[in-house]
Amino acid sequence: MLRDIFKSIASYGVAIRYFFKFRLYKYLLLLLILLMFFAFPVVIFDFFINFVAGLIPYFKVQKYTLLTLNMVAGISGFLLLLILSPVFSMVSEEVGKYLSGQTYRFSPVQLLKDVVRGIKISLRNMFYQYISIAIISIGLYFLPEMKLIHLFGNVLIGLITSYFYGFSILDYAMENYRMSYKSSVQFAHQHTGLVIGLGLVYYSMISLNVLIEGRLISQHLSVYWSAFSEAIVAFIGVIAASILMSKYKQNEATLQSNAAS
Numbered sequence: 001m002l003r004d005i006f007k008s009i010a011s012y013g014v015a016i017r018y019f020f021k022f023r024l025y026k027y028l029l030l031l032l033i034l035l036m037f038f039a040f041p042v043v044i045f046d047f048f049i050n051f052v053a054g055l056i057p058y059f060k061v062q063k064y065t066l067l068t069l070n071m072v073a074g075i076s077g078f079l080l081l082l083i084l085s086p087v088f089s090m091v092s093e094e095v096g097k098y099l100s101g102q103t104y105r106f107s108p109v110q111l112l113k114d115v116v117r118g119i120k121i122s123l124r125n126m127f128y129q130y131i132s133i134a135i136i137s138i139g140l141y142f143l144p145e146m147k148l149i150h151l152f153g154n155v156l157i158g159l160i161t162s163y164f165y166g167f168s169i170l171d172y173a174m175e176n177y178r179m180s181y182k183s184s185v186q187f188a189h190q191h192t193g194l195v196i197g198l199g200l201v202y203y204s205m206i207s208l209n210v211l212i213e214g215r216l217i218s219q220h221l222s223v224y225w226s227a228f229s230e231a232i233v234a235f236i237g238v239i240a241a242s243i244l245m246s247k248y249k250q251n252e253a254t255l256q257s258n259a260a261s
Contacts (some may be wrong), residue, residue, distance in 0.1 A: 001193035008197020015239035022098050024191050027091040034084055035227050077206045078126040079228055081168050085118035088238045092172040097243040121171045125164035132160045166199025169237045173245035198237055205233045
C-alpha cells in the first residue's frame with residue numbers, strides 16, 4: 001500500500017508534464033471561470049463559521065480544534081469538487097483519449113451523466129467521511145490527553161479524508177471506462193494505496209490553506225487563494241488519476257492476453 005501511495009503522489013509530477021504535452025489550457029481557463037461561482041459560497045460559509053464561533057465560546061476549545069479543522073477542510077474540499085465536476089469530467093475524458101488513442105464524439109447527454117455521477121460520488125464520500133471523522137473525534141474526546149493517542153487520531157483522520165478525496169478524484173477516470181458505481185467502489189477498496197495517494201496531495205493543500213488562513217493581506221484574499229490553489233491541485237489530480245487508470249487498464253489487458261495465450 002505504501003508503494004501505491006508513493007506511486008500516486010509521483011503521478012502528480014507526470015500529470016504536470018502531460019498538462020503541457022496535451023495542451024489542456026482551455027480546461028484550465030474554464031476551471032478559473034467556474035471558481036468565481038465557488039468563491040462566493042465559501043466567503044459566506046467563512047462568515048457563518050466566525051458568527052457561530054462568536055456565539056458558542058467552547059467552539060474554540062482545543063478539544064474541538066481537530067473536528068473543526070476537518071469539518072472546514074472537508075466541506076470546502078468537496079464543495080470544490082462538486083462545482084468543478086463538469087471541468088474534471090471533460091479533462092479526464094480528454095486525457096483518456098490521448099492515452100488510449102481512441103476518439104470520443106462529444107455528447108452533452110453523456111457529459112451530464114458524468115457530472116451527475118461525479119456529484120453522487122462526492123456526496124457519498126463526504127457523508128462517509130464525516131461519519132468516520134465524528135466517530136474518531138468523539139473517541140478522542142473521551143480518551144486520556146496523551147500526545148501519542150491524539151497523533152494517531154490525526155494521522156487516521158488524515159488517511160481517511162485522503163481516501164475519500166482520492167476516490168472522488170479517481171472516479172472521473174473510472175467513469176471514462178464506463179465502470180459502474182458498484183465496480184468503482186470495489187476498485188477503490190482494492191487499490192487503497194492509489195486512492196489515498198491521490199487524495200493526500202489534495203488534502204494536504206486544503207489543510208495547509210486552513211492553517212494559514214487569515215495570514216494573508218485580507219480574509220477575502222485568503223479565501224480566493226485557497227480556492228485557486230486547491231482547484232489547481234484537484235485539476236492536476238484528475239490528470240494523474242487518468243494516467244494511473246490508463247496504466248492499470250493496460251496492465252490488465254496484458255495479463256488477460258498472456259493468460260489467453
